[in-house]
Amino acid sequence: xxxxxDIYKRLKEFKAKVGVTQQTFYFAKVDVQAAFDTIPQDAxxxxxSRVPGQPKYKIVKHLEVSASxxxxxAASKDKPQKKWQSIAKAASDxxxxxxxxxxxxxxxxxxxxxxxxxxxxxxxxxxxxxxMASHIQQNLVKIGKKYYRQNNGIxxxxxxSSVLCNYFYADLEAKRxxxxxxxxxxxxxxxxxxxxxxxxKAKARRFVETMHRGVAEYGVAVNPIKSMVNFDLTxxxxxxxxxxxxxxxxxxxxxxDCETLDIAxxxxxxxxxxxxxxxxxxx
Numbered sequence: 001x002x003x004x005x006d007i008y009k010r011l012k013e014f015k016a017k018v019g020v021t022q023q024t025f026y027f028a029k030v031d032v033q034a035a036f037d038t039i040p041q042d043a044x045x046x047x048x049s050r051v052p053g054q055p056k057y058k059i060v061k062h063l064e065v066s067a068s069x070x071x072x073x074a075a076s077k078d079k080p081q082k083k084w085q086s087i088a089k090a091a092s093d094x095x096x097x098x099x100x101x102x103x104x105x106x107x108x109x110x111x112x113x114x115x116x117x118x119x120x121x122x123x124x125x126x127x128x129x130x131x132m133a134s135h136i137q138q139n140l141v142k143i144g145k146k147y148y149r150q151n152n153g154i155x156x157x158x159x160x161s162s163v164l165c166n167y168f169y170a171d172l173e174a175k176r177x178x179x180x181x182x183x184x185x186x187x188x189x190x191x192x193x194x195x196x197x198x199x200x201k202a203k204a205r206r207f208v209e210t211m212h213r214g215v216a217e218y219g220v221a222v223n224p225i226k227s228m229v230n231f232d233l234t235x236x237x238x239x240x241x242x243x244x245x246x247x248x249x250x251x252x253x254x255x256x257d258c259e260t261l262d263i264a265x266x267x268x269x270x271x272x273x274x275x276x277x278x279x280x281x282x283x
Contacts, residue, residue, distance in 0.1 A: 001190050014186040015261045026204035027249045028196045030211045031226040035192035037153035038219035044168050045133045052125045056091035063115040172218045195251045230258050
């Protein structure tokens with residue numbers, strides 16, 4: 001996932017697949033310690049070098065002009081919002097802009113005018129991979145008057161950091177957590193925050209145990225204190241924190257009902273202490 005907003009969609013699809021009648025859901029959450037700082041540089045460069053599927057790419061831009069958001073019937077002097085968007089496609093792809101507009105852009109946007117640009121740039125994939133490797137392995141940090149090169153991890157705050165982290169942990173999921181690829185399990189991850197919801201208690205236990213052992217080749221170690229489940233669980237003689245029966249499960253600023261999978265905003269303010277969260281979306 002790339003945003004908190006994706007949680008609702010994933011939960012809705014999972015609920016439609018498994019239902020909630022007579023189902024017991026087991027929740028397990030783990031957080032990777034210092035994720036950006038622990039990703040092995042050579043490993044991420046090698047992985048990303050295998051992602052591109054074309055020898056050359058073309059970057060094309062288009063302009064999106066959308067109306068300002070305002071109450072229905074209200075007058076506004078605000079100027080329309082303008083935003084340039086870029087998209088990469090194979091250099092050999094000659095599909096017209098109208099085709100991309102119909103299949104990719106227009107279906108998800110309203111009240112928007114799309115303006116095609118005649119400008120485009122072509123890039124050799126090897127050059128792009130080399131640029132990415134340089135970005136990761138030659139990151140310099142200035143402290144005082146001295147410069148230091150980052151030897152471990154990827155540049156935090158970089159425009160690529162979230163994308164790199166997502167690809168890297170997706171590879172971990174595919175190779176170390178394949179047992180969760182089943183209709184009875186939903187594994188969500190927002191950057192380095194993992195959440196498993198499953199109807200199989202054994203899978204929930206195995207997931208937590210696997211992550212708590214650490215995955216050295218991915219630089220992964222989790223903080224037991226930040227882990228959480230909704231059932232009794234002890235790993236390596238450490239009791240994993242758990243929610244109480246009937247309590248919603250917290251995840252990335254949201255609260256998920258452990259029985260209905262309804263989702264709500266998390267209330268952490270002191271004035272809201274002791275109040276039940278307001279359900280934002282019933283699935």
